[in-house]
Amino acid sequence: MIMTIIGGISACAWLYLLFARGWFWLVAEAPSATGPLSDARVTVVIPARNEAEGIATTVTSLLSQNHPGPVGIVLVDDHSTDGTADLARAAARALGAEDRLDIIAARDLPSGWTGKLWAVSEGLDRARATAPDFILLTDADITHAPDNVSALVRRALADDLDLTSLMVRLSTKTLAEKALIPAFVFFFFMLYPPSRAANPRSRLAAAAGGCMLVRPAALEKIGGIAAIRGALIDDCSLAAAIKRAGGRIHLAPSRTTTSSRVYGSAGEIWSMIARTAFTQLHYSALLLVGTVLGLAVTYLAPPLLALFASGPAAWLGLGAWIAMATCFLPTVRFYGRHPAWAFALPAIAAFYSTATIGSAINYWRGKGGQWKGRAQAIRR
Numbered sequence: 484m485i486m487t488i489i490g491g492i493s494a495c496a497w498l499y500l501l502f503a504r505g506w507f508w509l510v511a512e513a514p515s516a517t518g519p520l521s522d523a524r525v526t527v528v529i530p531a532r533n534e535a536e537g538i539a540t541t542v543t544s545l546l547s548q549n550h551p552g553p554v555g556i557v558l559v560d561d562h563s564t565d566g567t568a569d570l571a572r573a574a575a576r577a578l579g580a581e582d583r584l585d586i587i588a589a590r591d592l593p594s595g596w597t598g599k600l601w602a603v604s605e606g607l608d609r610a611r612a613t614a615p616d617f618i619l620l621t622d623a624d625i626t627h628a629p630d631n632v633s634a635l636v637r638r639a640l641a642d643d644l645d646l647t648s649l650m651v652r653l654s655t656k657t658l659a660e661k662a663l664i665p666a667f668v669f670f671f672f673m674l675y676p677p678s679r680a681a682n683p684r685s686r687l688a689a690a691a692g693g694c695m696l697v698r699p700a701a702l703e704k705i706g707g708i709a710a711i712r713g714a715l716i717d718d719c720s721l722a723a724a725i726k727r728a729g730g731r732i733h734l735a736p737s738r739t740t741t742s743s744r745v746y747g748s749a750g751e752i753w754s755m756i757a758r759t760a761f762t763q764l765h766y767s768a769l770l771l772v773g774t775v776l777g778l779a780v781t782y783l784a785p786p787l788l789a790l791f792a793s794g795p796a797a798w799l800g801l802g803a804w805i806a807m808a809t810c811f812l813p814t815v816r817f818y819g820r821h822p823a824w825a826f827a828l829p830a831i832a833a834f835y836s837t838a839t840i841g842s843a844i845n846y847w848r849g850k851g852g853q854w855k856g857r858a859q860a861i862r863r
Contacts, residue, residue, distance in 0.1 A: 486796035487795045487796045489780055489784050489788070489796070490784065490792070490795070490796045490798075490799030491799055492780055493780055493781055493784045493785050493799070493803040494785075494799045494802050494803040494806070496780070496781045496803070497781070497785075497803050497806035497807050497810065498806065500806075500810055501806055504673065504676055505676030505677070507672040507673055507675075507676035507677065507678070508669070508672070508810040508811070508813055508814065510668070510672065510813045510814050510817045511677075511735070511736075512738065513638065513735040515634065515637075516634070516637040516638040516640075516641035517641060518637060518640065518641050520550075520551050520637065521551070521552065521636050521637065521640055522551040522552035523552045523616035523617055523636050523640075524552050524553050524613065524614065524615045524616045524617075525550065525552060525553070525555075525615060525616065525632055525636065525696075526554075526555050526556075526557060526610040526613045526615035526617075526618055526619070527554065527555065527618075527619040527620075527621060528556075528559070528603060528606035528607060528619070528620050528621075529541065529557070529558045529559065529606070529621055529622070530559050530561055530599050530603050530606065530622075530623070531558055531560055531563060531567050531568075531571070531602075531623040532560075532561035532562065532567075532598065533563045533565045533567060534563070534565075534567045534623035534624060535563075535565040535566055535567050535570055536624075536744075537623060537624040537626075537743040537744065538567050538571045538574070538623050538624075539570045539571065539573065539574040540574075540626050540743055541621070541622075541623055541624060541626060541627070542556065542558070542571045542575055542584065543574045543577075543578065544625075544626045544627040544628075545621075545627055545632075546574075546578050546580045546583060546584070547578065547629060548630075548631065548632045548633065549629050549633060550632040550633040550636065551633065552616075552636075554583065554632055555584075555585065555613055556575075556583060556584045556585065557585045557587065557609045557610050558571050558586045558587070558606075558623075559587055559588075559603070559605045560586060560588050561589040561598060561599075561601075561602040562588075562589065567623070568586050571584065571586060572584065585609060587605060587606070587609055589602045589605045590605065595712060595713055596713065597712070597713060597714065597715060597717065599717060600708055600711065600713075600714065600717050601712070603708055603717075604707070604708045604709065604712070607707070611699070615699060616636075616698075616699075617639065617697065617698060617699075618696070618698075618699055619635070619695070619696050619697075620696075621693060622692065622742075624693075624742055624743045624744040625693045625694060625741070625742055626740065626741050626742075626743055627694070627740050628737075628739035631694070631739070632696075635647050635649070635694075635696040636696065639696055639698070639733075642731065644731045644733050645698050645700075645730030645731050646690055646695060646696070646697050646698075646701065646721070646722055646725050646730060646731075646732040647695070647696040647697075647732075647733045648689075648691050648694060648695045648696070648718070648722070648733065648734045648735075649694040649734075649736070649737040649740055650668060650671065650672075650691040650693075650734065650736045650737065651693045651694055651740045651741055651742050652736070652737060652739070652741045653667065653668065653741075653742045653744075654741070654742055654743065654744060655819070655820075656745055657745060657748070659747065659748050659749040659752055660745070660746055660752070661818075661820060662749075662824075662827075663749065663752050663831060663834065664746070664752070665811075665814045665818040665820060665824070666814075666828060666831045666835065667752075667756070668736070668814055668817075668818075669810075669814040669828075671691075672736075672814075674689075674763070675687065675688075675689030675719065675734070677733075677734040677735055680722065680726075680734050681731075681732060681734070683726075683731065686726075688719065688722040688723040688725070688727075689718075689719050689732075690718040690721060690722035690732065690734055691718055691734060692718030693742060694737070694740060695718060695721070697721075697725070701725050701728070701730045704725075704728045704729075704730070705725060705728050708721075710724050711724055715758075715759055715762045716762055722734075736817070738817075749834070753834070753837070753838045753841065756835060756842070757838045757839075757841045757842040760835075760838055760839040760841075760843075761845075761846045762842075764843075766846060768843070774839065775836055775839070778833075778835075779836075781832075782807070782829045782832035782833070783832070783833060784800065784803070785800045785801070785804035785807060785829065786800065786804050786829045787800065788801075788803075789801040789804050804826070804829070807829070808826045809825070811824075811825045811828045
C-alpha cells in the first residue's frame, strides 16, 4: 500500500511538471525579434578573476559583433595572477580594437559583498562614463555569436524589456559534462520556467548570469548593483530586484552563444553545484531534508518501483519514469545526446542530491559559496 502511494505521488508530480509548470521542459528558443536593427550604444562589463583559459576568446567574440552601434568592453581584473588582463589586451590588439577595451583593476573586496558582484560594481562605475543605452553583463568564459548583441538589443526594444538574458549553451566536451550538464539546464528551467519569469503577474524571476543585457535606468531604479551585493545567486537576484521594481524580464536558451568553461571531472561539476545549492534552500536544514526526500520520491522511486515492485505500484513507477524521460528528452536532444540518456535522469538526480547535501556541509563548515578561492556564502 505504501509503495502504491509513493508511486501515485511520483506520477502526479510528473504530470504536474509536464503540463502545469510553464512547459519549461521544451527548452524553447525565443523566435527572432522583428523590427529594424538598432544602433544603440552597448557597454559590456566582464568581471574576470584568473580567466586566462577563455578570456581571449570572449573578448574576440565581443569585439567582432556585427551590431550596428558601438560596442565597448570594460574588463575588471579581479586580482588575477595568471595574466588574464594581458591576454585580453592582446586579443583586442590582434583585432585593431584596443581603443574599445578598457581594463581596470578591482579594488580590495569590501565587507558584505561577494567577489563577483564587487567586480561588476567596479565595472559599472566605469561603464557609466560611456553613457550606454544598454549594459551587457557577461562572464569571462562566454563566446558570443556574431549577432548576439544585436539580437539582444532588438529583443529588448521589441518587447520593452529591462533585462534580457540567455542561458548559453554549456560545454559538453568531457564525459562528465555529457552525463551531467544537460540535467543542470533542465533543473534550472524547472526551478525558473522562462514563461513564468516573463509573466508580470508572476512573482517568479530569473536570469542566467553568463549573458544579461540590462537597461542602465533599470539598475538605477533598484539602487544599483549594491542592492544585491551579498547575493550568491546574483543573476536571479538581479532579475527579482528588477521585476519587483516593475521591470520586464526575458530568459531563453541559446544554441549559438556558448560557454567555453570545461569541467573535466564529475568532482568539478559537483563543486559547481555545491556552490549555490544550499543558498537555493535559504540555508535551511528543514528545507534540505524536505528537498532530499522530495527528490527521492520524485526521481528515485519511479525506477525502483518499476523494477522491483509489483501490481499498481510497479505500473505507477513505470508511468512516472516514462513521464520523467519524456520531460527530460528535449534537453537531451538540445545537447545532442542519445535519447536513452533521458532514462538516466534518476541516477543523475542522485548525484545532484549529494551535491546539495555537500553544499549544506560546506556552508556549516564556513566554506560555502566557493568561487575563485573565496568562501562567499554569508552566514545567517
